[in-house]
Amino acid sequence: MPRISKSASLIPASAIRMLTPFADKAKADGVKVYHLNIGAPDIKSPASALRALADYKFDHLPYSNSAGTLELRMSLVEKYYSKVGIDVCTDDIIVTTAGSEALSFFFHAACDPGDEVLAMEPYYCNYNTLARMNGVSIRAVHTDIRDGFALPSSEEIEKHITPATKAILICNPSNPTGTLYTKAEILAIGDICRRHDLFLVSDEAYREFCYTEEPYFSVMQIPGMENNAILVDSASKRYNLCGARIGCLVSKNKEFMALVMKFAQARLCPPVLGQVAAVGAIGTDDSYFEAVRKEYIARRDFTIDSLNGIPGVYSPKPMGAFYTVAELPVDDAAVFCKWLLTDFRLDGETVMLTPAEPFYSTPMQGRNQVRVAYVLEIPALRRAMHILEKALELFNKVQL
Amino acid sequence: MPRISKSASLIPASAIRMLTPFADKAKADGVKVYHLNIGAPDIKSPASALRALADYKFDHLPYSNSAGTLELRMSLVEKYYSKVGIDVCTDDIIVTTAGSEALSFFFHAACDPGDEVLAMEPYYCNYNTLARMNGVSIRAVHTDIRDGFALPSSEEIEKHITPATKAILICNPSNPTGTLYTKAEILAIGDICRRHDLFLVSDEAYREFCYTEEPYFSVMQIPGMENNAILVDSASKRYNLCGARIGCLVSKNKEFMALVMKFAQARLCPPVLGQVAAVGAIGTDDSYFEAVRKEYIARRDFTIDSLNGIPGVYSPKPMGAFYTVAELPVDDAAVFCKWLLTDFRLDGETVMLTPAEPFYSTPMQGRNQVRVAYVLEIPALRRAMHILEKALELFNKVQL
Numbered sequence: 032m033p034r035i036s037k038s039a040s041l042i043p044a045s046a047i048r049m050l051t052p053f054a055d056k057a058k059a060d061g062v063k064v065y066h067l068n069i070g071a072p073d074i075k076s077p078a079s080a081l082r083a084l085a086d087y088k089f090d091h092l093p094y095s096n097s098a099g100t101l102e103l104r105m106s107l108v109e110k111y112y113s114k115v116g117i118d119v120c121t122d123d124i125i126v127t128t129a130g131s132e133a134l135s136f137f138f139h140a141a142c143d144p145g146d147e148v149l150a151m152e153p154y155y156c157n158y159n160t161l162a163r164m165n166g167v168s169i170r171a172v173h174t175d176i177r178d179g180f181a182l183p184s185s186e187e188i189e190k191h192i193t194p195a196t197k198a199i200l201i202c203n204p205s206n207p208t209g210t211l212y213t214k215a216e217i218l219a220i221g222d223i224c225r226r227h228d229l230f231l232v233s234d235e236a237y238r239e240f241c242y243t244e245e246p247y248f249s250v251m252q253i254p255g256m257e258n259n260a261i262l263v264d265s266a267s268k269r270y271n272l273c274g275a276r277i278g279c280l281v282s283k284n285k286e287f288m289a290l291v292m293k294f295a296q297a298r299l300c301p302p303v304l305g306q307v308a309a310v311g312a313i314g315t316d317d318s319y320f321e322a323v324r325k326e327y328i329a330r331r332d333f334t335i336d337s338l339n340g341i342p343g344v345y346s347p348k349p350m351g352a353f354y355t356v357a358e359l360p361v362d363d364a365a366v367f368c369k370w371l372l373t374d375f376r377l378d379g380e381t382v383m384l385t386p387a388e389p390f391y392s393t394p395m396q397g398r399n400q401v402r403v404a405y406v407l408e409i410p411a412l413r414r415a416m417h418i419l420e421k422a423l424e425l426f427n428k429v430q431l
Numbered sequence: 432m433p434r435i436s437k438s439a440s441l442i443p444a445s446a447i448r449m450l451t452p453f454a455d456k457a458k459a460d461g462v463k464v465y466h467l468n469i470g471a472p473d474i475k476s477p478a479s480a481l482r483a484l485a486d487y488k489f490d491h492l493p494y495s496n497s498a499g500t501l502e503l504r505m506s507l508v509e510k511y512y513s514k515v516g517i518d519v520c521t522d523d524i525i526v527t528t529a530g531s532e533a534l535s536f537f538f539h540a541a542c543d544p545g546d547e548v549l550a551m552e553p554y555y556c557n558y559n560t561l562a563r564m565n566g567v568s569i570r571a572v573h574t575d576i577r578d579g580f581a582l583p584s585s586e587e588i589e590k591h592i593t594p595a596t597k598a599i600l601i602c603n604p605s606n607p608t609g610t611l612y613t614k615a616e617i618l619a620i621g622d623i624c625r626r627h628d629l630f631l632v633s634d635e636a637y638r639e640f641c642y643t644e645e646p647y648f649s650v651m652q653i654p655g656m657e658n659n660a661i662l663v664d665s666a667s668k669r670y671n672l673c674g675a676r677i678g679c680l681v682s683k684n685k686e687f688m689a690l691v692m693k694f695a696q697a698r699l700c701p702p703v704l705g706q707v708a709a710v711g712a713i714g715t716d717d718s719y720f721e722a723v724r725k726e727y728i729a730r731r732d733f734t735i736d737s738l739n740g741i742p743g744v745y746s747p748k749p750m751g752a753f754y755t756v757a758e759l760p761v762d763d764a765a766v767f768c769k770w771l772l773t774d775f776r777l778d779g780e781t782v783m784l785t786p787a788e789p790f791y792s793t794p795m796q797g798r799n800q801v802r803v804a805y806v807l808e809i810p811a812l813r814r815a816m817h818i819l820e821k822a823l824e825l826f827n828k829v830q831l
Binding site for chain 1: 436540700
């Protein structure tokens with residue numbers, strides 16, 4: 032029997048999807064599962080996206096340019112980036128199969144095996160797998176739930192830089208914590224990257240989901256950082272088009288983008304139907320985002336208040352995205368999350384959460400934490416929070 | 432300025448797409464370019480695929496299962512694989528973002544950096560880039576145009592096996608040569624893999640494009656090879672849905688598939704709209720393939736006869752796919768192919784071909800060869816062959 036990959040065997044399974052078989056089993060048994068485990072929102076896509084698809088007539092479906100259709104890249108430049116103050120041209124954009132592929136291209140075109148990339152933990156756990164596919168490690172700079180996952184001082188961040196460090200990777204606002212960095216914080220991270228000749232990669236998939244009055248400040252807006260700044264972007268959450276699998280990599284570093292293009296060409300092109308939907312989506316007007324933001328502020332307020340109202344639970348108040356990381360009164364949240372799916376039912380219903388430990392690199396960190404995605408309507412969130420409270424009461428009894 | 436990846440810098444650009452900027456320039460100048468350079472057919476997708484998309488109503492587009500929708504995997508099992516004699520179940524299939532991602536998953540889940548995979552050269556050049564993304568090298572077993580790129584003897588193939596060899600990778604029928612392996616040849620390769628504990632990976636993207644009377648024989652049909660055989664499949668060419676980006680990885684090796692699933696989960700899911708189109712396409716009846724095959728046989732016959740009618744040109748007669756590799760009376764086909772785009776015009780028209788050298792690993796092999804994709808209607812092929820003949824006449828004069 033042939034041997035499988037040793038290095039791949041060491042990669043942990045996705046924290047976000049590892050409990051899915053237990054959820055599937057529960058649902059097959061007739062149990063209703065409230066999915067707070069995954070950032071799969073129930074909010075409508077822009078009508079313009081659906082219209083663009085309906086209007087797209089073809090008799091066969093050819094490849095697009097490996098960098099994505101010119102139409103999509105022009106829409107991104109003219110109808111999105113120029114409006115949000117990011118000054119780029121179509122050559123600065125390579126359309127990717129969602130943000131995941133943009134990240135993968137970054138790890139391959141910027142890094143060599145053995146390199147390290149700094150990220151603030153807890154960080155999106157799939158960064159690990161995507162990095163390890165090129166032998167790159169994510170090195171964590173710890174941030175703490177009790178400080179609201181605030182950005183550490185530059186001095187503290189710089190302690191983690193070694194000769195193997197190639198980049199600092201941020202997710203702003205953050206999946207999983209919802210933390211939103213201020214302009215001053217982005218400038219401070221930019222300054223570290225400039226002084227140490229590092230790439231600054233910013234996953235801005237959630238940039239339209241900010242709940243402060245201050246304008247969003249992107250790494251692409253830092254003056255004089257053209258060769259350091261890399262933007263990873265995605266239509267998935269912004270336009271509720273997760274299944275379209277459209278994202279992009281944006282950078283003014285021509286040497287880097289030329290390498291990315293080699294990988295883009297090797298996989299021929301990004302999905303064409305998704306590109307059509309994305310062109311339509313980008314044409315939506317601002318009222319779409321305003322309505323979505325209003326809805327998420329209400330959901331966040333409800334979720335955070337409810338969580339903090341449950342005995343022993345603590346969550347900071349996130350200022351962006353649609354996630355929070357909360358502390359539960361349990362020893363091992365992974366055991367609790369699995370138990371919710373396999374054992375606990377309240378009137379035939381249960382809740383699915385994601386254990387937060389895999390979002391940390393530091394051993395034993397985040398063991399009693401979960402990521403909660405507030406992606407359901409408030410009545411469903413209310414029911415889910417009630418189920419969670421009852422489940423925690425029972426769990427701590429049965430565990431004794 | 433941050434340093435880009437050293438290893439990525441060493442990867443050559445895609446042979447298939449590296450001339451695209453020159454073609455774009457020619458077209459911008461008003462030149463008509465006959466594209467024989469890329470396997471982008473002009474044949475219609477099945478009407479059932481278009482209907483499935485038109486009937487797919489959604490208000491937002493969620494993720495699918497990381498392994499692809501159950502509907503698509505069931506369609507593959509029940510409406511395709513069972514019909515072509517491949518006995519698999521839905522758990523043996525992971526839907527991928529086209530064949531490219533299936534290959535990438537193979538290189539990551541079966542191989543470690545430093546491993547080698549054997550392929551018969553000339554082979555699809557993007558295998559190199561996808562392999563090198565995990566530090567894997569393609570080691571070439573030479574096949575010769577003058578033998579019609581026939582499979583070498585088992586003895587010859589086994590000479591190339593080293594302790595680092597992890598798999599034999601075939602493309603059957605072959606992109607770029609159109610070579611189709613017989614059942615006896617597939618059994619012989621299977622036997623080598625069994626004796627040496629190697630994976631046998633078969634890229635069967637072109638399996639519906641076979642021009643012999645014998646039934647197609649897949650690696651998945653070799654008895655007792657359940658843990659060795661891996662099928663890379665794709666809807667791109669089969670249903671003229673290149674832009675849908677839907678393929679799959681099929682294997683009964685559970686350990687291997689569990690590792691693949693980790694990578695599949697890290698990128699969340701394959702494109703959902705493409706999956707919808709693929710479900711529709713798989714429902715098409717056999718008359719679709721029969722009409723397509725008839726058309727390609729006519730195109731092949733015309734193309735091969737025309738090529739061999741041009742002084743100094745030689746092409747074997749391929750029995751599958753829609754490519755051939757032909758020898759031209761030039762020293763360096765890459766120079767000629769570029770010159771066609773930058774300098775040569777016949778009544779404002781020219782032809783685009785792909786230099787074959789990048790499809791070889793052995794240095795200097797294939798220098799005077801090109802890959803020709805006969806993906807145009809016969810009147811267009813006739814004009815393209817005429818242009819090619821005139822171009823060769825002139826090129827050899829201007830080169831003197």
